[in-house]
Amino acid sequence: MKKVLLFAALTAIGISVYAQDTYVGQPTADTWVRSNSINAKGNSAKNLEIKTWSESDPATNFYALMQFEFTAPSMGNQVKSAVLRLTTRYKKGDSEVKVFALDYDVEEGSTDYEKAGTAIEAAIAGEPIAVFNLKGDGSKAPTDAISDDYKTVDKWQNTIDLSSYVRSLTTNKFAIVFQKSMNQNNSSQIYSKEATDETLQNDAGTFAAADLVPQLTVEYQEATDIHSVVKGSVADLWVWSGTHADETKGGNTVELRTNGDDKMYGLISFAFDAPAANEIIQSASLRLVTRFKKGDSQTNVYGYGADIDESATTYNNAIENITAALANDPIATFKAKGCAQWAPTDKNVTEEYTTVEAWTNIIDVTDYIKTLTSNKLVILLEKPYEQNNSTQFWTKEATDISNHEESAFSYTFKAADLVPQLIVTYKDTGATAISDVKVENFKVAEGAYTLSGQRVTKPTKGLYIVNGKKVVIK
Numbered sequence: 001m002k003k004v005l006l007f008a009a010l011t012a013i014g015i016s017v018y019a020q021d022t023y024v025g026q027p028t029a030d031t032w033v034r035s036n037s038i039n040a041k042g043n044s045a046k047n048l049e050i051k052t053w054s055e056s057d058p059a060t061n062f063y064a065l066m067q068f069e070f071t072a073p074s075m076g077n078q079v080k081s082a083v084l085r086l087t088t089r090y091k092k093g094d095s096e097v098k099v100f101a102l103d104y105d106v107e108e109g110s111t112d113y114e115k116a117g118t119a120i121e122a123a124i125a126g127e128p129i130a131v132f133n134l135k136g137d138g139s140k141a142p143t144d145a146i147s148d149d150y151k152t153v154d155k156w157q158n159t160i161d162l163s164s165y166v167r168s169l170t171t172n173k174f175a176i177v178f179q180k181s182m183n184q185n186n187s188s189q190i191y192s193k194e195a196t197d198e199t200l201q202n203d204a205g206t207f208a209a210a211d212l213v214p215q216l217t218v219e220y221q222e223a224t225d226i227h228s229v230v231k232g233s234v235a236d237l238w239v240w241s242g243t244h245a246d247e248t249k250g251g252n253t254v255e256l257r258t259n260g261d262d263k264m265y266g267l268i269s270f271a272f273d274a275p276a277a278n279e280i281i282q283s284a285s286l287r288l289v290t291r292f293k294k295g296d297s298q299t300n301v302y303g304y305g306a307d308i309d310e311s312a313t314t315y316n317n318a319i320e321n322i323t324a325a326l327a328n329d330p331i332a333t334f335k336a337k338g339c340a341q342w343a344p345t346d347k348n349v350t351e352e353y354t355t356v357e358a359w360t361n362i363i364d365v366t367d368y369i370k371t372l373t374s375n376k377l378v379i380l381l382e383k384p385y386e387q388n389n390s391t392q393f394w395t396k397e398a399t400d401i402s403n404h405e406e407s408a409f410s411y412t413f414k415a416a417d418l419v420p421q422l423i424v425t426y427k428d429t430g431a432t433a434i435s436d437v438k439v440e441n442f443k444v445a446e447g448a449y450t451l452s453g454q455r456v457t458k459p460t461k462g463l464y465i466v467n468g469k470k471v472v473i474k
Helices: 113-124 163-168 315-326
Strands: 023-025 029-034 047-051 062-069 077-091 096-102 130-133 157-161 173-180 187-191 215-222 226-232 235-240 253-259 262-271 279-293 298-303 332-335 360-364 376-382 387-394 421-428 434-437 462-466 469-473
Touching (some): 029 047, 029 113, 062 113, 096 113, 235 253, 235 315, 262 387, 298 315, 332 360
Antiparallel strands (some): 047 062, 077 157, 077 187, 077 215, 096 130, 235 262, 262 376, 279 360, 279 421, 298 332, 462 469
């Protein structure tokens, strides 16, 4: 699979658009859980089981869970299609399976029904994003005595179109849950990413593991009605409580720590372009690159309601604004990427972390940025857990860095790929007509949106998007 460099510069105005390679990849995690044994889990099972409840045992539910992380669309591109290929191991009873979007971070080693059950029940209470019927030779597995018609792997492969769902995402990561539709005391199984070769009976050949594992294929196309702009941070610093509370902290990284009264917060500000008269903001993402992470890597992102000054902001003069920010829900939460507790310049870095992408965090801030009334975004970064461990992210002062001299690998991360970035995507509404509408004649049921995409129920005077047209309310 070819990797696509998502961000080549700090400013994308006038950037050329190139065709983007198709992404083909396996789940980052897949497992199964069961409701009548809340701590049971598939871990690294070769097969994922799906089962519905029966009248005699209504609590017996097996759910298959998968998580994917695909290559995000590069500048000027968008997702054209997304197709998931699954291979049936066997199907018993009715073969219909429903697929639901799951708001949960799936981890093979720890996810069980006790942890994920609430999210699973919320998912299956909604509408499925896809429904399909498992293929296969009745209730047999490929290693059973199957008929000649089923001795090719394509007769066991299921193709599920997830295009509409994936196109609706504002991130390149998603999780799904599989539920067997009918209430039957019968199980079905699909192969997981840990599948191995399956040898058929009577020297009929082998189904290769590569053809059995789940596979997501995402195709891209040039987006003619959207464009993205990348902005680097205009200010970034960190503040430290205690004996350092009156000091301004700068440098090439921001540091986070929460350990009793010893607190460190990162502050970063961006200025972005206001949408043109015929545009709305479609999405917005932060790009932060980890320098190192120690202890738990979870990081909270809060909206910060004040300006920051690299030469003057300290913990003491920012404490009221910090407290106000932390009193709200975080606008995003993510787990910092990186190689254990090492920095990219450490000799212990392993081969899979020799690219800057392995240290790069993409954080969706679309909903928050649409609420802003100015074209300035200021964020506060917090490490939520009480630990005497720090996490650091590179700032706009980052310089080129190279591998440790004792490292077995050779690589250099460019400064332009380390600095904080805000990526804002704008969509052309196609609206050119402007109408004069008096507020008393405006129908609230139609719905109005500001030019930045924020919905307004009681519009005041100004310019709005109503039913796809620009409207001036006087």
